[in-house]
Amino acid sequence: MSRRVVITGIGAVTPLGTGVEKFWEGIKANKVGISYIDMFDPSRIGVKIAGIVRDFNEEDYFGVEGCFDKKEARRMDTFTKYAVVAAHEALTDSGTNFKDIDPYKVGVIVGSGIGGVDLTLSEYSKYLEKGPSRISAFYIPMMISNMAAGTISMKTGFRGANFDITTACASGTHCIGEAYRKIKDGYLDACLAGGTESTRQEFTFGGFANMKALTKSDDLTRASIPFDKERSGFVLGEGSGVIVLEEYEHAKARGAKIYAELAGYGETCDGYHMTSPMPTGEAAAKGMMLAMEEAGLKPSDIDYINAHGTSTGLNDKYETAAIKLAFGEEEAHRVKISSTKSMIGHLLGAAGAVEAVVCAKTIQEGLIHATVGYKVPDEACDLDYCGNGNIEQEVNAVLSNSLGFGGHNATLCFKRVVD
Structure with missing residues (x-):
């Protein structure tokens, strides 16, 4: 079933x-x-x-x-x-x-x-x-x-x-x-x-x-x-x-209001370090790939990634590497990425759930929020992090990443409901 x-x-x-x-x-x-x-x-x-x-x-x-x-x-x-x-x-x-x-x-x-x-x-x-x-x-x-x-x-x-x-x-x-x-x-x-x-x-x-x-x-x-x-x-x-x-x-x-469909879920473990993500991003990338595969989508179908984006030196660099592995260089540079943590900080066990709410509203309203406060580009983080403000566009499919201490990786794939 x-x-x-x-x-x-x-x-x-x-x-x-x-x-x-x-x-x-x-x-x-x-x-x-x-x-x-x-x-x-x-x-x-x-x-x-x-x-x-x-x-x-x-x-x-x-x-x-x-x-x-x-x-x-x-x-x-x-x-x-x-x-x-x-x-x-x-x-x-x-x-x-x-x-x-x-x-x-x-x-x-x-x-x-x-x-x-x-x-x-x-x-x-x-x-x-x-x-x-x-x-x-x-x-x-x-x-x-x-x-x-x-x-x-x-x-x-x-x-x-x-x-x-x-x-x-x-x-x-x-x-x-x-x-x-x-x-x-x-x-x-x-x-x-x-x-x-x-x-x-x-x-x-x-x-x-x-x-x-x-x-x-x-x-x-x-x-x-x-x-x-x-x-x-x-x-x-x-x-x-x-x-x-x-x-x-x-x-x-029942005629419910539907925000989005949750269509894919990927879960992996780095098996690497207590607090540092895997430097290659391999396991986190695999989580993204599994979520897209279950949703029946390709990297080119994804409009937006709500990144784990913690503002730590290692996470942001290694999450960027993971996105490149999962999407390939061309698609990784195309897709819009932002971090909700830029506005509310890191809510630990609640972070991914609050970010899922953001993804639902992003699809519903067609608004990708900025990574607020972003100013100085990092050569190790060279993707589009929406540093110039919100972007209004139709959003059909998004990923939401969460990377936990212990190497726990989880990605959700949401998409617009099409009958």
Whole structure:
């Protein structure tokens, strides 16, 4: 059995705003959602900025069906709250609650790169000060990274496949890809899929800073500058992206709004290094090739690549090499490429999911966003990164890349729906 899979709902919590409308308006305006750290004194770690969700007020969701009340909120870590709100928006946007489908045929696959690290640190502080008897009885179920998916299931009643995937920065993309496969192969008829992350502690920033992954720039518009020769590390961010994936015939029968078809998924592993991508780009290229092959497309069919584009020296250089391998030199120089991280920073396990939302809107509206802040060309990154502003054109097919620590590569291929 092989069935078509489409996106019929999208939801997002991002540093550019909570809700897809705010997020997409910020993207179109090339607004930078990166801001100065004020959750703690950043002077000890030398990192001053982050992609912080500023407008998320949990009280706005108290009593909202499908979200949480005050008591429930006290028993959820922030990463779970973000996911619940993004999932609620996506499901609302889809225009259905899928009650016409067997609940065991509707799934929730939402991942996180880290899970409840904020809660872990606060509970560990209690443990050190007052002993193990003061650790919250809710600590474990609040902290574990699968709880976002589990909580969404409790809120929706969806009882099909329910799990999270933790593959660092590729988590959200892998979750969407696996949901796609389950619908395509008939195990599910619909699925909420995506990723979520909240990283607000000095401890977390310190860990990334000590491995030299984060930029120390304090220039908000020139800190996250993927593919730019002056890039100096990524900007740590947070948020959530969730999409509704649905079997095409079911979506068509109910007259659903369809953003795009998810037509291909490639997944590989570098088997090379803990943090560095493979220098040749071979494995990441293979992931792109597999996604295009499954979608029945050639490099010449792809209009746009939403790059992993982290703004680190190695990622951007090696991702460029991977694109050249997958596309060939001529097509690699033709295709439009940009990085959403230039505006919101790196959302870790949520990054690929939020970028999937961008791909859906790109196809729907025919707008390829710029890599904001890009100014200085790098001879090692010599492709078209949309450094001169947004491009308005018909977009029929896109790839979205995610490359995670540990060598985890995932690529999604979206295309315009043609009956």
